[in-house]
Amino acid sequence: MALPVETFFLRPDAQGTLQQQIQQMIAQGILSGRFQRGEKLPSTRKLAAHLGVSRITVTIAYTELLANDYLSSRGRSGYFVSDNAPAPPAFAPMAKVDDAIDWSRAIGQRFSGNGLSGKAQDWASYRYPFIYGQADPTLFDHANWRLCAVQALGQRDFTSMTTDYYDQDDPQLIEFIVRNILPRRGVSARPDQILITLGAQNALWLTAQVLLTQRRRAVLEDPCYPALSGILSQSRCHITPVRVDQDGLPPEAIPPDTDVIFTTPSHQCPTNATMPMDRRRALLARARALEALIVEDDYEFEMSFLKPASPALKSLDDEGRVIYVGSFSKSLFPGLRLGYLVGSEPFIREARALRASVLRHPPGHIQRTAAYFLSLGHYDAQIRRMGLALHERRRIMEGALEQHGLRVSGRGAYGGSSFWMRAPESVDSAQLAENLRARDVLFEPGHAFFIGDEKAKNYYRLAYSSIPAARINEGVGLIAQEIDRLR
Amino acid sequence: MALPVETFFLRPDAQGTLQQQIQQMIAQGILSGRFQRGEKLPSTRKLAAHLGVSRITVTIAYTELLANDYLSSRGRSGYFVSDNAPAPPAFAPMAKVDDAIDWSRAIGQRFSGNGLSGKAQDWASYRYPFIYGQADPTLFDHANWRLCAVQALGQRDFTSMTTDYYDQDDPQLIEFIVRNILPRRGVSARPDQILITLGAQNALWLTAQVLLTQRRRAVLEDPCYPALSGILSQSRCHITPVRVDQDGLPPEAIPPDTDVIFTTPSHQCPTNATMPMDRRRALLARARALEALIVEDDYEFEMSFLKPASPALKSLDDEGRVIYVGSFSKSLFPGLRLGYLVGSEPFIREARALRASVLRHPPGHIQRTAAYFLSLGHYDAQIRRMGLALHERRRIMEGALEQHGLRVSGRGAYGGSSFWMRAPESVDSAQLAENLRARDVLFEPGHAFFIGDEKAKNYYRLAYSSIPAARINEGVGLIAQEIDRLR
Numbered sequence: 001m002a003l004p005v006e007t008f009f010l011r012p013d014a015q016g017t018l019q020q021q022i023q024q025m026i027a028q029g030i031l032s033g034r035f036q037r038g039e040k041l042p043s044t045r046k047l048a049a050h051l052g053v054s055r056i057t058v059t060i061a062y063t064e065l066l067a068n069d070y071l072s073s074r075g076r077s078g079y080f081v082s083d084n085a086p087a088p089p090a091f092a093p094m095a096k097v098d099d100a101i102d103w104s105r106a107i108g109q110r111f112s113g114n115g116l117s118g119k120a121q122d123w124a125s126y127r128y129p130f131i132y133g134q135a136d137p138t139l140f141d142h143a144n145w146r147l148c149a150v151q152a153l154g155q156r157d158f159t160s161m162t163t164d165y166y167d168q169d170d171p172q173l174i175e176f177i178v179r180n181i182l183p184r185r186g187v188s189a190r191p192d193q194i195l196i197t198l199g200a201q202n203a204l205w206l207t208a209q210v211l212l213t214q215r216r217r218a219v220l221e222d223p224c225y226p227a228l229s230g231i232l233s234q235s236r237c238h239i240t241p242v243r244v245d246q247d248g249l250p251p252e253a254i255p256p257d258t259d260v261i262f263t264t265p266s267h268q269c270p271t272n273a274t275m276p277m278d279r280r281r282a283l284l285a286r287a288r289a290l291e292a293l294i295v296e297d298d299y300e301f302e303m304s305f306l307k308p309a310s311p312a313l314k315s316l317d318d319e320g321r322v323i324y325v326g327s328f329s330k331s332l333f334p335g336l337r338l339g340y341l342v343g344s345e346p347f348i349r350e351a352r353a354l355r356a357s358v359l360r361h362p363p364g365h366i367q368r369t370a371a372y373f374l375s376l377g378h379y380d381a382q383i384r385r386m387g388l389a390l391h392e393r394r395r396i397m398e399g400a401l402e403q404h405g406l407r408v409s410g411r412g413a414y415g416g417s418s419f420w421m422r423a424p425e426s427v428d429s430a431q432l433a434e435n436l437r438a439r440d441v442l443f444e445p446g447h448a449f450f451i452g453d454e455k456a457k458n459y460y461r462l463a464y465s466s467i468p469a470a471r472i473n474e475g476v477g478l479i480a481q482e483i484d485r486l487r
Numbered sequence: 488m489a490l491p492v493e494t495f496f497l498r499p500d501a502q503g504t505l506q507q508q509i510q511q512m513i514a515q516g517i518l519s520g521r522f523q524r525g526e527k528l529p530s531t532r533k534l535a536a537h538l539g540v541s542r543i544t545v546t547i548a549y550t551e552l553l554a555n556d557y558l559s560s561r562g563r564s565g566y567f568v569s570d571n572a573p574a575p576p577a578f579a580p581m582a583k584v585d586d587a588i589d590w591s592r593a594i595g596q597r598f599s600g601n602g603l604s605g606k607a608q609d610w611a612s613y614r615y616p617f618i619y620g621q622a623d624p625t626l627f628d629h630a631n632w633r634l635c636a637v638q639a640l641g642q643r644d645f646t647s648m649t650t651d652y653y654d655q656d657d658p659q660l661i662e663f664i665v666r667n668i669l670p671r672r673g674v675s676a677r678p679d680q681i682l683i684t685l686g687a688q689n690a691l692w693l694t695a696q697v698l699l700t701q702r703r704r705a706v707l708e709d710p711c712y713p714a715l716s717g718i719l720s721q722s723r724c725h726i727t728p729v730r731v732d733q734d735g736l737p738p739e740a741i742p743p744d745t746d747v748i749f750t751t752p753s754h755q756c757p758t759n760a761t762m763p764m765d766r767r768r769a770l771l772a773r774a775r776a777l778e779a780l781i782v783e784d785d786y787e788f789e790m791s792f793l794k795p796a797s798p799a800l801k802s803l804d805d806e807g808r809v810i811y812v813g814s815f816s817k818s819l820f821p822g823l824r825l826g827y828l829v830g831s832e833p834f835i836r837e838a839r840a841l842r843a844s845v846l847r848h849p850p851g852h853i854q855r856t857a858a859y860f861l862s863l864g865h866y867d868a869q870i871r872r873m874g875l876a877l878h879e880r881r882r883i884m885e886g887a888l889e890q891h892g893l894r895v896s897g898r899g900a901y902g903g904s905s906f907w908m909r910a911p912e913s914v915d916s917a918q919l920a921e922n923l924r925a926r927d928v929l930f931e932p933g934h935a936f937f938i939g940d941e942k943a944k945n946y947y948r949l950a951y952s953s954i955p956a957a958r959i960n961e962g963v964g965l966i967a968q969e970i971d972r973l974r
Contacts (some may be wrong), residue, residue, distance in 0.1 A: 016638065016643070017638075020638070024862045027862060027863065031667045031867075033666075033668070045904070053594075062549060067868070068863075068865060068868035069868060069871065079848060084871070085867075099806065099831050101807045102778075103833035106834070107697055107833065108699050109697060109700060110840075111697070112836055112840040119651070121650075124646060124650075134650060134651055137646075140649065146637070146640045149636065149637075149852075150640075154633075154636075155629070156503070157502070161610060161822055162820035162821070162822040163611075163822050172502070179515070180518045180519075198845075198846035199846065201846060201847050202845060202847075205846070210598070211594065211595050213596060216595055231844055232707065273698055293593055301797075319589060320586035329651070333649035334649070335648055335651060335851035336653065345543065345588050346590035347594065350594055350598050352599075353598040353600070357721055358685075358688075358692050358846075359684060359688060359692070359824065359846065360685070360689075360824065361824070363850060365822070365853070376507060376511060377555035378555060380555065380572075384556065430628065456770075
């Protein structure tokens with residue numbers, strides 16, 4: 001009847017506060033049926049002594065479980081598993097399911113092998129993480145994000161957090177994007193020309209579904225953002241890779257039967273090239289002549305700490321020909337999954353309807369928190385602070401790369417957070433990366449970025465968005481050593 | 488040089504605290520260029536007097552903007568727009584964009600007209616909202632949700648909130664679903680057999696993409712969940728509607744060339760029928776004979792306040808034939824966008840790869856908050872509390888329906904949150920609903936639920952998940968009046 005105190009133990013890898021760990025442990029015991037209704041729990045004093053925690057911690061945990069009717073108390077008699085506690089399932093679950101289905105036949109369409117699986121989840125454990133696109137806790141304004149999130153959890157914002165928006169977006173977030181973000185890029189848009197998305201990934205995917213069919217042709221920069229080529233491969237449209245040069249995508253190389261051109265003009269991914277103004281006009285003219293659309297992925301424009309970002313390609317578009325993709329993954333954090341699409345209303349309408357079918361809408365709390373963070377000035381403070389830190393890291397890295405004789409292929413003129421590197425011809429950067437993992441160095445080989453027939457094997461990307469300044473030099477040194485060894 | 492205090496005004500419809508409104512107002516003025524760098528702001532005393540707020544409120548707002556370098560201070564001279572404040576854009580955005588694109592040609596695939604747009608966003612403003620599927624602030628455990636969200640915003644959970652998971656999920660949430668939710672349904676699953684989704688909408692959409700092609704056939708219950716028929720229409724597969732009876736979907740009516748069967752056995756949507764155990768076995772046998780898969784949408788199982796929910800269909804599946812869809816939209820809130828898919832590993836693998844391509848992963852903070860809410864016992868307390876309140880509302884509604892002579896077609900045996908109603912043959916429930924909106928009554932006509940050739944027009948759904956108990960009787964009375972009038 002009385003549960004022995006020895007039954008209770010805290011897992012060494014548990015997360016959360018001690019009080020929560022205790023609460024979860026007891027809840028789990030009840031839900032699994034190990035602790036039966038009416039059974040008596042150890043006294044707070046005994047359990048505290050057994051677990052090596054303070055008595056008040058146990059008392060608070062017990063009190064919380066009392067409030068949730070997992071436990072009941074009988075005055076001085078102590079705490080018991082409540083009669084109202086959730087019952088473990090009456091039906092014993094199947095111990096084992098033999099899969100008798102022929103999945104090779106049952107699956108109608110395959111999607112695996114798109115390049116996103118198997119990415120290092122443990123990137124943060126590397127001593128020298130030259131990895132691109134992850135957050136850096138030392139750079140992010142965690143305190144103010146938290147305040148904004150708490151604000152968005154409040155009574156006033158209850159509806160925006162909990163309601164089913166169906167196919168609509170948080171009007172406050174849309175408003176800030178229209179009035180304060182797009183104008184910085186020279187873009188003017190109405191609210192019905194904007195769609196909030198689950199990051200740039202979602203924006204690009206929606207765009208590909210709406211614009212491309214198996215009979216249509218897309219142009220991709222080569223090299224390009226691997227997730228984009230994955231999306232387009234899945235759409236089964238015709239793909240023409242066009243090799244970029246030091247100014248980015250050359251308009252004259254775009255074939256005549258092109259329907260959609262995907263480009264990163266401000267900051268080519270991954271070479272960092274910035275497309276000059278006259279080439280941007282030429283690109284628009286070429287698209288006009290072909291009656292093609294342009295999809296501009298303006299990722300990372302906020303990281304223009306060397307010189308101000310050039311206006312977006314879309315700012316030169318007076319026809320509605322350019323569809324603009326924006327993202328908060330770099331200026332805020334990628335786990336937020338927040339981005340936006342800007343385009344003509346007929347296009348946005350279709351993208352919105354598709355988004356509704358796929359997922360309805362991005363979670364309300366996420367949108368409202370971002371709206372607060374943006375409108376209260378924290379976003380700008382964040383960008384400025386990140387810019388300063390990244391500028392310093394870049395300075396150090398440039399020095400280290402030069403000192404160790406590593407060749408930069410594309411450094412970018414206005415900022416960014418990575419270098420596009422070129423190893424000697426004989427060095428396979430995938431082999432280089434694999435060897436260096438054992439030495440706690442993490443970076444991306446360039447292979448996944450190339451899509452044309454000539455896939456160069458000696459390129460790689462070194463980012464400085466997640467590596468502490470103090471380790472850059474050592475990390476670069478290790479890379480240089482390994483390159484020498486492999487040559 | 489000194490900004491006149493009259494330039495500052497708070498919008499009457501603004502949201503957030505007074506301090507935030509002031510902060511946003513000033514930030515907006517700076518970002519739009521109305522307030523230039525170096526210009527002097529009114530003193531805190533003057534602005535407070537002008538706005539009719541306390542001086543400390545203005546002071547805190549100024550201090551926050553100081554911290555974000557929107558403002559600078561010069562001792563007793565006062566506050567100025569900082570030289571480091573974000574600059575309004577140097578390039579004037581295009582005033583107007585003439586759309587020169589022929590979108591009827593440019594759009595490759597259309598998705599609009601899927602039934603999700605145009606839904607009432609202002610449902611909460613109706614006095615008698617018999618609307619289904621929205622949150623009710625009086626029933627939700629807001630305080631504890633907030634605590635869990637704050638916990639998930641903490642240092643310890645920074646990585647889970649901010650990291651790019653690529654195609655993975657929060658292991659804590661998966662664990663709770665595996666160990667504590669699925670066993671309640673009699674389902675045993677491994678973590679690699681579970682995928683977190685953006686709600687049931689996303690789960691059903693992913694499933695349809697993976698399993699169905701233009702050559703395959705799906706069976707849908709008739710009537711069924713409108714969003715599901717929208718998803719399947721878009722997939723362009725063959726659809727066979729099968730009329731349900733008082734026990735739900737009849738297995739013998741499923742045609743031989745069926746590939747996938749979509750069903751809601753525990754609680755048929757929208758008729759509320761519960762499929763008896765022998766029919767469930769017959770359904771599995773039929774599927775086995777046809778080598779078809781079954782997709783079980785187990786929505787709302789938590790709302791079994793009349794009698795315990797029967798085990799899920801999947802609990803009887805020893806072959807891996809059943810794919811299970813779960814959602815937190817009803818037990819938590821729909822704006823959360825959180826659900827899950829449970830199925831054999833080959834299927835989950837494809838669904839995961841597709842999800843990664845479409846949106847990567849559901850936001851980390853959302854997943855972690857839910858994991859805390861579930862594991863700390865709040866979820867069970869929430870279910871219990873909602874169950875009590877819904878039970879009471881149901882009792883009142885049953886009485887009101889009887890008193891006013893409204894006919895219930897499907898009331899459900901174990902709980903739920905709605906009645907499936909049948910008006911007299913001559914009454915068109917869409918007309919009924921439209922007429923009643925003017926009288927502040929909101930409910931869903933049944934039309935959208937029917938997919939077969941015979942679309943009955945006199946059914947409608949009355950939910951009690953969002954209407955206060957005290958208004959049910961009046962609301963039902965108004966409906967009865969209008970039905971009499973229309974007859």
